[in-house]
Amino acid sequence: MSFNGNSVISFQMESANWTTLEEFVLLGFGISQYHCLLLLIFFTILYVLTLAENITIISLVLLDTHLGQLPMYILLSNFSWLEMCYVSTTVPRMLFDLAVPGGIISFNECFIQFYIFFSLGSTECLFLSTMALDRYLAICRPLHYSHIMSHSFCYALVAFCWLLGFLWYIVPAALISQLSFCGSNVIDHFLCDPGPILSLACPPLGNGPILSQILVSGLVTGNMLFVVLSYSIVIITLIKSSSQGSRRKAFSTVSFHLIVVSLFYGSVAGMYLIPGGESQVGVTKAVTLFYTAITPFLNPLIYCLRNNQVKEAVGRLLRRKGRLRRNKE
Numbered sequence: 001m002s003f004n005g006n007s008v009i010s011f012q013m014e015s016a017n018w019t020t021l022e023e024f025v026l027l028g029f030g031i032s033q034y035h036c037l038l039l040l041i042f043f044t045i046l047y048v049l050t051l052a053e054n055i056t057i058i059s060l061v062l063l064d065t066h067l068g069q070l071p072m073y074i075l076l077s078n079f080s081w082l083e084m085c086y087v088s089t090t091v092p093r094m095l096f097d098l099a100v101p102g103g104i105i106s107f108n109e110c111f112i113q114f115y116i117f118f119s120l121g122s123t124e125c126l127f128l129s130t131m132a133l134d135r136y137l138a139i140c141r142p143l144h145y146s147h148i149m150s151h152s153f154c155y156a157l158v159a160f161c162w163l164l165g166f167l168w169y170i171v172p173a174a175l176i177s178q179l180s181f182c183g184s185n186v187i188d189h190f191l192c193d194p195g196p197i198l199s200l201a202c203p204p205l206g207n208g209p210i211l212s213q214i215l216v217s218g219l220v221t222g223n224m225l226f227v228v229l230s231y232s233i234v235i236i237t238l239i240k241s242s243s244q245g246s247r248r249k250a251f252s253t254v255s256f257h258l259i260v261v262s263l264f265y266g267s268v269a270g271m272y273l274i275p276g277g278e279s280q281v282g283v284t285k286a287v288t289l290f291y292t293a294i295t296p297f298l299n300p301l302i303y304c305l306r307n308n309q310v311k312e313a314v315g316r317l318l319r320r321k322g323r324l325r326r327n328k329e
Contacts, residue, residue, distance in 0.1 A: 024110050024197075026103035027188045028094075029285060033101070040098040046297050047091045053300035054080035057310075064313040071154040072134055076303060078158050079127050083296040086120045089113060090191045090292045097190065110192040115173040117191065117292075118216075121268070123165025125223040128261055130157045132230040135257060139250050140237045172215055175208030176201075188281055193288065224265050231258060256302050263298065267291040 029039065061067045061077035068074070093113065097103045105113075137145045176194060182202040189196045198209055231254060238250050267287050304310040 023104055023106050023185065024192070024200075025186045026093075026097055026105055026190055026192075027186055028097050028103055028190045030188075036098045036101075040095060043091060043098075043293055044095055046293060047087065047095070050087050050293075050297040050300075051084055053297070054084045057300055057304060060310065060313050060317070063317060066316070067309065067313050069151075070309075071149045071151075072131070072138070073309075074151075074154050075127065075131050075134060075158065078161075079124075079131070080300060082120060082123055082127060083299060086117075086124065087293060087296040089117050089120060094190045094293075105192070110187075110197070111173065111177045114176075114192040114194065114197070115169065118169045118173065118194075119166040122168045122219055123161050124264065125219055126161040126165055128264065129223045129226045129230075130161055131257060132227045132261070133157075135254060136230045136234055139234050139254075168215060168219060169212075172208050172212035175206060176212065179205060179208065189285060189288070191288065191292070193284075195284070220265070220268055224269070227261050227265075231261075253307075256307075259302050260299050263295050264291060267295070 029036070031039075057080040058077045061073045090113070093105070134149060137149055141148070176197065179198075179201040181200050184200060187193075187196045187200070194209070194212055198205065234250075234254055238254070241250075267290050
């Protein structure tokens with residue numbers, strides 16, 4: 001993707017070597033206009049389908065009284081809303097840049113996207129742990145499940161995930177936004193990711209990058225270990241279960257949860273935990289594209305495609321709609 005001289009921002013000189021940026025240029029994918037058009041069409045369709053899938057899940061939970069009473073689906077509907085916010089933070093901007101060459105984004109817009117993107121990612125980590133806790137209690141502590149996972153506790157967990165997710169990254173985002181930038185204003189990415197942004201910053205970088213890495217590593221590693229431990233105990237409990245029918249049903253639900261967890265943590269760990277994960281630009285863009293656009297599309301399908309409770313809820317809504325239509329006639 002190319003941009004002309006008019007796209008390059010003006011710098012306000014503070015000293016001979018220090019400058020203050022007013023805008024960045026997102027380089028994007030660095031491909032021809034023809035391939036940009038193909039990506040634009042593909043990801044526009046994918047984005048619309050992702051929104052439709054998650055809106056469908058939220059609507060089912062809100063409209064079906066049975067699903068709306070189950071903690072797992074309360075969590076799942078909030079997770080669907082999170083996925084809609086997550087994909088909408090990056091994909092519309094990416095589609096705009098694919099359609100309109102230039103990629104200019106203001107300094108404030110860039111750091112707002114950066115903060116919201118990482119906050120929603122942190123919230124997703126917490127939601128995956130909360131859903132793992134729900135499955136652990138339902139399968140390993142069935143007699144105490146309804147008492148522990150009450151509606152009030154479930155909504156408290158939801159509030160905790162959203163609140164901590166948005167508080168977790170606010171300090172490093174603020175510190176990084178206060179850095180001075182010198183040299184090029186071109187971010188070799190399709191979104192405002194901290195790695196490419198920090199490569200443009202003038203030394204000294206201060207504590208922002210270190211604190212950012214510590215918080216990302218701590219959150220991802222801690223939640224990943226919690227999820228692995230929870231599902232390990234769940235699988236061991238299911239293997240020891242004497243009821244083959246309930247074991248098969250529980251294994252089916254847990255397996256779908258594990259697929260979602262593997263997709264998310266596999267890509268995030270490759271980017272932010274493994275040393276050198278951000279060193280190859282092409283790989284970085286591909287992995288980022290996967291967990292920002294493709295994973296939110298796959299998650300609703302994985303959770304609900306073979307879920308009998310969701311299918312039954314759809315059937316109940318269709319029958320209710322049919323009865324209402326007959327009554328009007």
